[in-house]
Amino acid sequence: MAPLQRTAPPRNGQVLSAKVQGLNTQILPNCFQAALSSKTAVRRNTDRQGVLWAPFTGLLSPQIRRRRLARLAGGSSSQPSTPLTSPQRETPPGPPGAAPAPGPSHSLGLNVHSMTPATSPIGASGVAHRSQSSEGVSSLSSSPSNSLETQSQSLSRSQSMDIDSVSCEKSMSQVDVDSGIENMEVDENDRREKRSLTDKEPLSxxxxxxxxxxxxxxxxxxxxxxDRDRDVIFLNSLSAQFKQNPKEVFSDFKDLIGQILMEVLMMSTQARDENPFASLTATSQPIAAAARSPDRSLMLNMGSNPGSSPMFCNVGSFGSSSLSSVGGSGSSSVSDSCSDHFTIENCKETEMLNYLIECFDRVGIEERKAPKMCSQPTVSQLLSNIRSQCISHAALVLQGSLTQPRSLQQQSLLVPYMLCRNLPFGFIQELVRTTYQDEEVFKQIFIPILQGLAVASKECSLDSDNFKYPLMALCELCEIKFGKTHPMCSLVVSLPLWLPKSLSPGAGRELQRLSYLGAFFSLSVFAEDDNKVVEKYFSGPAITLENTRVVSQSLQHYLELARQELFKILHSILMNGDTREAALSYMAAVVNANMKKAQMQTDDRLVSTDGFMLNFLWVLQQLSTKIKLETVDPMYIFHPRCRIELPTDETRVKATMEEVAAWIAELYRDPSLFSEPKFPTECFFLTLHAHHLSILPSCRRYIRRLRAIRELNRTVEDLKNNESQWKDSPLATRHREMLKRCKTQLKKLVRCKACADAGLLDENFLRRCLNFYGMVIQLMLRILDPAYPNIKLPLTPEVPKVFASLPEFYVEDVAEFLFFIVQYAPQVLYEPCTQDIVMFLVVMLCNQNYIRNPYLVAKLVEVMFMTNPAVQPRTQKFFEMIENHPLSTKLLVPSLMKFYTDVEHTGATSEFYDKFTIRYHISTIFKSLWQNIAHHGTFMEEFNSGKQFVRYINMLINDTTFLLDESLESLKRIHEVQEEMKNKEQWDLLPRDQQQARQSQLAQDERVSRSYLALATETVDMFHILTKQVQKPFLRPELGPRLAAMLNFNLQQLCGPKCRDLKVENPEKYGFEPKKLLDQLTDIYLQLDCARFAKAIADDQRSYSKELFEEVISKMRKAGIKSTIAIEKFKLLAEKVEEIVAKNARAEIDYSDAPDEFRDPLMDTLMTDPVRLPSGTIMDRSIILRHLLNSSTDPFNRQTLTENMLEPVPELKEQIQAWMRDKQNDH
Incomplete structure (x- = not known):
């Protein structure tokens, strides 16, 4: 065999052009000059040392041109005078360990005299060749051609992907075929200079x-x-040359390969209607499936037979059936999964491309069939040349150089092959390697491919596995690497739609819809993003829990596959030095364009979808996995080159907007304070903000949907339960329509929730989020105390400016996410980062002064409340980690007690109602901490310390008074309406609008009573626990009388003359347990039983009466609420109180005529211990102290006021006492 010799490339900038069938071919760049047109070629002078380029000498004579035209047309009368030639290309590396290609002395010679047409290897009937070809195709169809395991070995013998040092001229195929059409004239003697086969050196x-x-x-x-045969393509031109002069047919095998390929391709271009490949029917399989005749588009079915090569979609012949319409002759048919297909043009280029791809694949087949023979340098070189020539000619076909130029807007012919995964292994890699150094050709070939993949991705959905093919194709393209260069990554970011400019307020949705990667990131399981998923998986008549679980797992697996490919794509772009900046710009653009997504009320049309953002978040999480916090700069968010555009009004953790602006301005005066942003820092903060804009909004939407489902369920149940009342009324039709509408909406919401379960409640995904928030917490703890993890509490009084200036949502998002997973996925809570999360909660709750917003502290309290075993049993271990943490045992209880009182005033308009929920959470936490020995001592210390605990008790009294009063009043209203509705005759007499008003009020009262009774029960429980352990603080002058009055009033509600008004249907529905409440209230009386408390009871002239206590004793005996001993103790207390009442009556003196200067200005009562306020006002000490328990302000000017600021007025006190003595003496 002739050695693979290198041909000198044409000079830089040289361009060849020609005409074929009257069509001007496009001008090709240097690396394809030789392969150009089947129409233009350069004559080559050859000698024994190599093949050299020769200058153009002129046009061929008309006689030669006519003969070549006739030869290409398949005419047998003309005698070819010039064979088709092909210039050489550099040989790709051989197999590992293979010997270098032998020099000319060891070339494989071909003796033309011994290979006349009669003795050609094709033979008379082509039987021998058919046999071997059949074997090759059989091998091809039984082993996947794109399998890495089966082909990597054979491919490595002929090509290497990581080659970046080879220039375009060295690495590109240079196919030079002389068609004789308008070619440059050459010396006729050049033909005689071709090496005859007898001159070639024999095989040694x-x-x-x-x-x-x-x-x-x-x-x-x-x-x-x-010979002509249906199994092979008959080459008229070569046949004529062999008959005329076999010695001058070709100079070497590269020349022969070029002539064969160009003649075959020209046969396709010149054929009008018939398919020149139709003869390949016996042993070949089609690369493409059946075509649709109406639009002449070829269908490529993705669902290939597992037993066949993935190169083939449907069974059929390569030549005819693969390019014929459905229903035509042949065995090709569209499979049952015909909906899963991609289309390609049915055109000449497709025929040529099919042929070239199969030839490329057969090289790999031969290498697998005969590895020993193919490993020989000469054979390996031959096969490598075949591959490279197939690639070069394929490049020409893809550009339309052999037919007519293709526009960049046309779909690439290769896209369906890539989507169907039926290209031979290495084909695309070799095509990239061959073209990427010529920018014009590279773009002309691969831009349509990239556009086609994006279009295909937009049409895909998770309702089938079609979605993965565009992703896998793009991923493989981006991962192609030569040295340190990723050519496809550079091309992707150069596209105009890589990062389009925003043209409307909806920048987020624009970026998703218009950017190149937007289509790939848009895969979603959420019903609002893609209704195909809900229609396919959750539209059955009954959605069982087990079915939903199985489907959710499948969808989560699909999403995981898609996201892995997305990560590979973006990672490849980031790893490529030339495109890293573009990738970071895109990541920042997604974050900045979706800032509005974090708002409570968002117009979804202006921002990216939840599915897009969660996919984007998953990729960023993977990029951040290996980031070490030591490499993250906490000052980045304030850096002048920060990519993240924070709104100017973004709330900060502690600092005000003015303080932040002043501090940043001070920082900017010294640029040395900022270091150059590095990738770990930028990636970390982009990921943090991506969480804020993706997982948190999705969680809020999920919770809102659950709330809507509960409300609809309640409405449906109410309509059903009350059907007997409205079915015969004039509004029956309206109610039925409403019931039908609610059921339809409920069914829709349940399906949407099922989709959201699959997209949001993915345990692996939630664990990644939790672990990342663990990193965020570590960063904030390092800012708070550089000694982390050896933090000591309390922290320094001065808040670090970096922490104070951080966006508030850095802390809030941690709380919200923990709250979500504790409720809906508590099993993911236990990760290595859990210790840091526990420490962060403890540190923040014990240093509330580090947070300006009280509602943010309330969220942290709510997280701790939700982990309480009494609320969520599955998080008991987490709660135990909090209560047993070394930092919590001394400071957690006092801090929570202080917050219990501080939350009285939050600054919000809803502060009055908000405080009840917050205090309910704290009370529940206290009940659990009280059971822990480590905290029991802290409680006792706080009980005996004084003022902080006194304020806490005062708030308990206030809350219990209000909550019990409101809940019992709502029960009375419920009782009233229920009694009215029982009397059907009178109820029917009421006007319809009045009935509806009563029913509406009933629903409102039921909601209020449920809520308030739950809160009231918790506060009474807390009273019950505290009064059992400590009594002294409850007997203070400012507290004792108020506590006694509150207890007396509620006893009167439960056991007084109007107690029957509290009797309602299904009291457990509202959480009303009158027996338990009475038991707890009387227990508090007994636990505080002493002379001082008895006097406080007797002094209550509003609710106390002897008859009330007698009725209480009677009900306790009748209901068996207490033991006989306890009842007797309560009876003795009642007797002591009655004695004090009688004594007070005998000694009662009227002080109503006291002078004004002796009266308290606030309560208008006689002062007994007057004190002067800083404002100069004189008040009674007990009254001002009671006020200070609620608010630390002067009641007259709202200035700050504390107990130590009160100044006694002994002179006035003496005057008051003297006046009182005079009154007693007169009495």
Whole structure:
């Protein structure tokens, strides 16, 4: 065999052009000049040392042109005078360990005299070749051609992907075929300078003969120049040349390969209606499936037979059936999964491309069939040349150089092959390697491919596995690497739609819809993003829990596959030095364009979808996995080159907007304070903000949907339960329509929730989020105390400016996410980062002064409340980690007690109602901490310390008074309406609007009573626990009388004359347990039983009466609420109180005529211990102290006021006492 010799490339900038069938071919760049047109070629002078380029000498004579035209047309009368030639290309690396290609002295010679047409390897009937070809195709169809395991070995013998040092001229195929049409005239003697086969050196010590090598070429290309047969393509031109002068047919095998390929391709271009590949029916399989005749588009079915090569979609012949319409002759048919297909044009280019791809694939088949023979340098070089020539000619076809130029807007012919995964392994890689150094050609070939993949991705959905094919194709393109260069990554970011400019207020949705990667990131399982998923998986008549679980797992697996490919794509772009900046700009653009997504009320039309943002978040999480916090700069968010555009009004953790602006201005005066932003820092903060804009809004939407489902369920149940009342009324039709509408909406919401379960409640995904928030917490703890993890509490009084200036949502998002997973996925809570999360909660709750917003502290309290075993049993271990943390045992209880009182005033308009929920959470936490020995001592210390605990008790009294009063009043209203509705005759007499008003009020009262009774029960429980352990603080002058009055009033509600008004249907529905409430209230009386408390009870003239206590004793005995001993103790207390009442009556003196200067200005009562306020006002000490328990302000000017600021007025006190003595003496 002739050695693979290198041909000198044409000079830089040289351009060749020609005409074929009257069509001007496009101008090709240097690397394809030789392969250009089947129409233009350069004559080459050859000698024994190599093949050299020769200058153009002129046009061919008319006689030569006519003969070549006739030859290409398949005419047999003309005698070709010039064979088709092909310039050489550099040989790709051989197999590992292979010997270098032998020099000319060891070339594989071909003796033309011994290979006349009669003795050609094709033979008379082509039987021998068919046999071998059949074997090759059989091998191809039984082993996947794109399998890495089966092909990587064979491909490595002929090509290497990581080659970046080879220039375009060295690495590109240079196919030079002389068609004789308008070619440059050359010296006729050049033909005689071609090496005759007899001049070639015979094979020396090789096991591959010349005949075998030629037979191998014919077998791979499925051609013959001897006989016509349906299994091969008959080459008229070569046949005529062999008949005329076999010695001058070709100079070497590269020349022969070029002539074969160009003649075959020209046969396709010149054929009008018939398919020149139709003869390949016996042993070949089609690369493409059946075509649709109406629009002449070829269908490529993605669902290939597992037993066949993935290169083939449907069974059928390569030549005819693969390019014929459905229903035509042949065995091709569209499979049952015909909906899963992609289309390609049915055109000449498709025929040529099919042929080239199969030839490329047959090289790999031969390498697998005969690895020993193919590993020989000469054979390996031959096969490598076949591959490279197939790639070069494929590039010409893809550009339309052999037919007509293709527009960049046209779909690439390769896209369906890539989507169907039926390209031979290495085909695309070799195509990239061959073209990427010529920018014009590279763009002309691969921009349509990229556009086609994006279009295909937009049409895909998770309702089938079609979605993965565009992703896998793009991923493979982006991962192609030569040295440190990723050519496709550079091309992707150069596209105009890589990062389009925003043209409307909806920048987020624009970026998703218009950017190149937007289509790939848009895969979603959420019903609002893609209704195909809900229609396919959750539209059955009954959605069982088990079915939903199985489907959710499948969808989560699909999403995981898609996201892995997305990560590979973006990672490849980031790893490529030339495109890293573009990738970071895109990541920042997604974050900045979706800032509005974090708002409570968002117009979804202006921002990216939840599915898009969660996919984007998953990719960023993967990029951040290996980031070390030591490499993250906490000052980045304030950096002048920060990519994240924070709104100017963004709330900060502690600092005000003015303080932040002043501090940043001070920082900017010294640029040395900022270091150059590095990738770990930028990636970390982009990921943090991506969480804020993706997972948190999705969680809020999920919770809102659950709330809507509960409300609809309640409405449906109410309509059903009350059907007997409205079915015969004039509004019956309206109610039925409403019931039907609610059921339809409820069904829709349940399906949407099922989709959201699959997209949001993915345990693996939630764990990634939790672990990342663990990193965020570590960063904030390092800012708070550089000694982390050896933090000591309390922290320094001065808040670090970096922490104070951080966006508030850095802390809030941690709380919200923890709250969500504790409720809906508590099993993911236990990760290595859990210790840091516990420490962060403890540190923040014990240093509330580090947070300006009280509602943010309330969220942290709510997280702790939700982890309480009494609320969520599955988080008991987490709660125990909090209560047993070394930092919590001394400071957690006092801090929570202080917050219990501080939350009285939050500054919000809803502060009065908000405080009840917050205090309910704290009370529940206290009940659990009280059971922990480590905290029991802290409680006792706080009980005995004084003022902080006194304020806490005062708030308990206030809340219990209000909550019990409101809940019992609502029960009375419920009782009233229920009694009215029981009397059907009178109820029907009421006007319809009045009935509706009463029913509406009933629903409102039921909601209020449920809520308030739950809160009231908790506060009474807390009273019950505290009064059992400590009594002294409850007996203070400012507290004792108020506590006694509150207890007396509620006893009167439960046991007084109007107690029957509290009797309602299904009291457990509202959480009303009158027996338990009475038991707890009387227990508090007994636990505080002493002379001082008895006097406080007797002094209450509003609710106390002897008859009330007697009725209480009677009900306790009748209901068996207490033991006999406890009842007797309560009876003794009642007797003591009655004695004090009688004594007070005998000693009662009227002080109503006291002078004004002796009266308290606030309560208008006689002062007993007057004190002067800083404002100069004089008040009674007990009254001002009671006020200070609620608010630390002067009641007259709202200035700050504390107990130590009160100044006694002994002179006035003495005057008051003297006046009182005079009154007593007069009495």
């Amino acid at each position: 010590g090789s096991e591959v003969s010349e005949e075998q090598a030629l037979q191998l070429v014919c077998k791979i290309f499925r051609v013959s120049w001897k």
